[in-house]
Amino acid sequence: MTSYTDVVVIGGGQAGLAAGYHLRRLGVDFVVLDAQSTPGGAWQQTWDSLHLFSPASYSSLPGWLMPAQAGETYPDAAHVVTYLSEYEKRYELPVQRPVRVGGVHRDGQAHLRVETDAGSWRARAVISATGTWWRPFLPTVPGRFDGRQLHTIDYRSPRDFAGQRVVVVGGGNSGAQIAADLAYDADLTWVTQRPPRYLADDIDGRALFDAATARRRALEEGRPDTGGVASLGDIVAVPPVREVRGRGLLKASPMFNRLVPDGIQWADGSAAQADAIIWCTGFRPALSHLAPLGLRGTRGHIPTDGTRALGEPRLHLLGYGDWTGPASATLIGVGRPARDAAREIRALLA
Incomplete structure (x- = not known):
């Protein structure tokens, strides 16, 4: 029909x-x-x-x-x-x-x-x-991991990972928030491509919208690109992220270079064991x-x-x-x- x-x-x-x-x-x-x-x-x-x-x-x-x-x-x-x-x-x-x-x-x-x-x-x-x-994106990483692998779309609650060794991959808002969510209940390893860039603690969505609007106006008027939201940082420091960071529980490790059956491994040969990997990779x-x-x-x-x-x-x-x-x-x-x-x-x- x-x-x-x-x-x-x-x-x-x-x-x-x-x-x-x-x-x-x-x-x-x-x-x-x-x-x-x-x-x-x-x-x-x-x-x-x-x-x-x-x-x-x-x-x-x-x-x-x-x-x-x-x-x-x-x-x-x-x-x-x-x-x-x-x-x-x-x-x-x-x-x-x-x-x-x-x-x-x-x-x-x-x-x-x-x-x-x-x-x-x-x-x-x-x-x-x-x-x-x-349409979640998963990067290609050499090696094989035999544990559980999820993407942001699959994550629901820290209760599902209580007592487990969990690797969270991603230095954006989703990665930081899910890492903060897991910090108290799981043995957490947070991995980011580059050191985390937090926005100032007093910045929320209002300032982000203003930054995006200013960028649009600048481009429309032929003025230099202000950089918009990206110029401010990658992670909005929402209250749960600030709390966990303040307790010293939200520390980022550099990106690993391969998967191994029981976890992840860095280029220098050091490794971390994991029961699950959560890919917060966009x-x-x-x-x-x-x-x-x-x-x-x-x-x-x-x-x-x-x-x-x-x-x-x-x-x-x-x-x-x-x-x-x-x-x-x-x-x-x-x-x-x-x-x-x-x-x-x-x-x-x-």
């Missing part, structure tokens, strides 16, 4: 909902297809102790401020899931789930065809908002559904002008990081590129 609409939004997480909000305001006919069975996007899959970097008022999608969470300065992931669920209802966004998109194809001069496990859709434009969570854009369009560029990115794909003007990409809009992978940052994408699509449809 084939259905028809002006715009198909692929992904019902924060980016897809922000796109839906602006499309609805502009009076555009659209549908949101979400592979998850319940609302909340990737926030449903995070570890138990995860909290936002910012207060609720700085973590909101367009149109509706996230309500504060009682007793918490920085809301937890469950609060975000509730907010996204209520956001869908508040704006009566037409989300269909669970619908898994297999591929997007060109269908003549006027349409794109979106093939799913629930039939196909013909649309005059498509917004891809699938994010990165569903993600790549989840774009396999766009492969039929043949648009993939370097580093897995599709070249864009703003959010619009250069090789297919009917396609917009939203929420994958700075290459699809400054801070577009954040709750507060996705609103502006979502608005711009919706306006461009309305102009295209006209």
Whole structure:
């Protein structure tokens, strides 16, 4: 069965909902297809102790401020899931789930065809908002480890590793937070590619958004690149990280050069035994559904002008990081590129 609409939004997480909000305001006919069975996007899959970097008022999608969470300065992931669920209802966004998109194809001069496990859709434009969570990156390291290996997406609680020897790999926010989460219950080895770069303790998501905004303005005005968030450091010193670091339990070792059956080994021959390795090594854009369009560029990115794909003007990409809009992978940052994408699509449809 084939259905028809002006715009198909692929992904019902924060980016897809922000796109839906602006499309609805502009009076555009659209549908949101979400592979998850319940609302909340990737926030449903995070570890138990995860909290936002910012207060609720700085973590909101367009149109509706996230309500504060009682007793918490920085809301937890469950609060975000509730907010996204209520956001869908508040704006009566037409989300269909669970619908898994297999591929997007060109269908003549006027349409794109979106093939799913629930039939196909013909649309005059498509917004891809699938994010990165569903495509974890694992580096290639020589050797073999016989213990348990996980990625950030698999980690839930330190209770699962109580009394075990655990290696956490990664010097970003996920690596630091998961290492801090495990520090009291596990025999922890934290490994980073370079010495950890902490942001100042008083910096949270508000300052990060301001830094990203300043960078966008500088680039738009032809001024030198300010460096944005990356210029401030790699790790936001959220309270649990500060606490564990202050107790001397969060010390980083340099990156090892090979795996061994019972752990890891450095170039000088020293080694650490492990029962489990947790790879907090980042993600790549989840774009396999766009492969039929043949648009993939370097580093897995599709070249864009703003959010619009250069090789297919009917396609917009939203929420994958700075290459699809400054801070577009954040709750507060996705609103502006979502608005711009919706306006461009309305102009295209006209």
